[in-house]
Amino acid sequence: MKQLVVSLIEQSIATLKQSGAFDTDLQANIQVENTRDKQHGDLASNVALTLAKAARRNPREIAQMICDHLPAATEVSKTEIAGPGFINFFISQDATATVLNSILELGDQYGQCQVGADQHVQIEFVSANPTGPLHVGHGRGAAYGASLGNLLSAAGYKVQREYYVNDAGRQMNILAASVWLRYLALEGETMPFPSNGYQGEYVKDIATALHKRVGSNLKHSAAEVSKDLPADAPEGDKEAHIDAIIDRAQQLLGDENYQLLFAAGLDSIRDDIKDDLADFNVTFDNWFSERSLSQEDQIERAIKKLQDNDHIYEQDGALWFRSTAFGDDKDRVVKRDNGQTTYFASDIAYHLNKFERGFDTVINIWGADHHGYITRVKAALTAMGLDAERLVVKLVQFAILYRGEERVPMSTRSGSFVTLRELRDEVGKDASRFFYVTRKTEQHMDFDLELAKSDSKDNPVYYIQYAHARICTILAKLAVEDMTWDQTQGLANLQLLSETAEIDLMQQLALYPEVIASAALAYEPHQVAHYLRDLAGNFHTYYNAHRMKIDDAALRNARLTLSSATRQVLANGLQLLGVAAPERM
RNA sequence: CCCCUCGUAGUUCAAUGGAUAGAAUAGGGCCCUCCUAAGGCUUAGAUGUAGGUUCGAUUCCUACCGAGGGGACCA
Structure with a gap:
């Protein structure tokens, strides 16, 4: 139009x-x-x-x-x-009403468009370290990424959803050490738990499962483990303390058993995260292992590529990437003087790998705390001769949790956090997904658990679902009043839909494809959420003002056709947001 | 000190540079002999401050104030 x-x-x-x-x-x-x-x-x-x-x-x-x-x-x-x-x-009313033909013909395809033109897009999101369960802070990125993936698919992009598993770093060794100490405790070998270890209950659960599987195979005496360790905080250095425990574990267990221990922690938590996200309606096409990068020499290859382009120099025994040549504040180390490559080096290799897989656009959804990495990663891409414009980084601001007036502190290490699972149990999957994705990503958001739990009527997701359920009920209960709905007859009588509420509703329905295209191009699923809210509002207004189950067959068929089309669009939109469209409430 | 994001009704959020800044909640007043009142109608209420760009600024630019987050040979 x-x-x-x-x-x-x-x-x-x-x-x-x-x-x-x-x-x-x-x-x-x-x-x-x-x-x-x-x-x-x-x-x-x-x-x-x-x-x-x-x-x-x-x-x-x-x-x-x-x-x-x-x-x-x-x-x-x-x-x-x-x-x-x-x-x-x-x-004109006639022109407006023709949209109902499209909706009922296209069904769940209505609203899809081709602005994506089959371009290959990768979305990497969540990618939380597999050192513990996801907490509510991860929920926003998960909800946003999943909805964005659905949205881009609907807009004609070929989408791959990927989770980058940080399974290579020191944090994973700390987790392994933490599991080991809990395991040893089950064998009666107790020693003080390191202040820098992972203290959550889930670590004990992993240890228990491991113990059940391997028995005493990983046992060493507490005296042996704690012999000559540097002091823990507060007297000593907690980092040196935990590193010494890791070294001790590797010495005493040997490579094979240490890997067994390491895998017990990693596999358990990664599988748990996978299940957790699946229950949140968030699924991935690929789980990419950071360790696979080093196993395949991809990190060395990426550094070599930078070297070949003359963007690497050596200083103080370390290798530095001259990122300042590409607008960064300072140059960055890619290989430390002890020979270990840095996390940043892995990141370079990972992004090189992504582009080598042939995506037209690569989208990273990062927490706001990662904003400092944008410049350096883009610098590395440019330095390797890639087009950094094809990397899109969407920063998601943190959700600040409240319990009523009181702010909830969040810390993974101390184990004091509200998990995503708890949020789902307390607030519900649909309400959580919708709540997260209603705000645009840049907006700092307040998440009041009390409010979300105590009175679910405050959440607009129910308002939308209610509109959907209402329509389903009307259609389902026609028979009770000996009435029928003939869609063909309805479409033949669309000119009867002349009430203001009906025209408003039809116009709103006609807008849906534009909303999808606009939201996809802007990477803003929240546009869909707000649209659905408006659409549901239009329907409720209509419902209250006019009856659908009426004796006049022509008008009844037309109104039920309009209602059915509305139901379809509500369902299509909710599907994109990962929210259920219930038939009754 | 430097960098990033954000400041909109009491509160939580919207608004491709456009017309009278929209919703939701909380507050006033109404509507179920009627397809689901988890609903509808109605009333009242907001762009942090100061400049600039132009036909026009919540939107773009500058400064300031306030909130959150960054600024390792950590990950």
Whole structure:
């Protein structure tokens, strides 16, 4: 419809140029937008305002000229000039109602579009360290990434969803050591738990499972383990203390048994995260192991690539990437003087790997605490001869948790956090998903657990689901009143849908494909959430004002057809957000 | 000190540079002999401060104030 109006305006301007009223070289940038206020018609263009300067006339005069020369179109019932020079278009009821044909024909495909043009996009998100269960802080990134993936798919992109498993770093060794100490305790070998170890109950659970499986095979005496360890905090250095325990574990257990221990922690937590996310309706196509990078020499290869391009230098025994040449604040170490590559080096290799897999666009969803990495990662990509523009980093601001007035402190290490699982149990999957994804990612958000738990009516997701369920119930209970719904008859009688509420609802339904395209291009699923809220509101208003189960068969069929189309769009939108569309509530 | 994000009704959030800044909740007042009142109607209420860019700024730029997060040969 927008396209039609644009072309009408184009034709009018062309006519005016031919008649000499406008200069032939006048360039018109024709924008047509949906009006916010129905008094301004259905579509509006500001073209006259933008032409005012070039044409040296006042905007209202130009608008009048354009209106006078618009070709006739049955879809447009009326045009008006308003305000400073807007041209408002009123769309006929007939043209509006045709959207119901599309919706019912396309079903769950309605709203899909091809703005993605089959481009391959990878979305990497969550990627939390597998050192403990996900907490509510991860929930936002999970909800956003999953919804974005669905949205981009609907918009015609080929999407791969990936989780980067940080299974290579020191934190994983700390986890292994933590599991070991809990395991030893089960064997009666107790020693003080390191202040820097992972203290959560889940570590004990992993130890218990491990103990059940391997018996005493990993046992060493507490005296042996704790002999000559550097002091823990507060007297000593907690980092040196935990590192010494890790070294001790590797010495005493040997490589094979240490790997067994390590894998027990990693596998258990990764599987748990996988289940946790699946229950949150978040699934991945690929779980990418950081360790696979070093096993396949990809890190060395990435560093070599930077070296070949002359962006690496040696200083103080370490290898540095000259990222300042690409706008970074300081140069970054990729290989330490002890020969170990840094986390950043893994990141470079990982991103090189991603681009080598042939994605047109690579999207990283990162927590706001990672913003400092954007510049350096993009610098590395550029230095390796890749187009850094193809890496899109979306930062997700933290959700600040409240319990009523009180702020909930969050810390993984101390084990004092609200897990995502607890949130789901308390608030519910649908409400949590919707709550997270209703805000745009840049917005800092307050998450009040008390509010979310205590009274679920405060959450608009139920309002939308309720609209869906209402329609389902109406259709399901027709038989009780000896009534039928004939969709073909309904579509043949769409001209009967002339109430304001009906026209508003149809117009809202017609907007859905635009919302999908717009939300996808902006990477903003929250647009869909807000749209659904509005759509549900339109339906509730309609429902309260007019009856659908009525004796007049023609009108009944038409109204039920409209309701059914509304149900379809609500279901399609909720599906994108990973929220259920219940048939009754 | 430097960098990033954000400041909009009492509260939680919207608003491709456009017309009278929208919802939801909380507060006033109404609507179930009627398809689900988890609903509807109605009323009241907001752009942190100061400049700039222009026909027009919540939106773009600068400074300041306030909130959150970064600034390792840690991951």
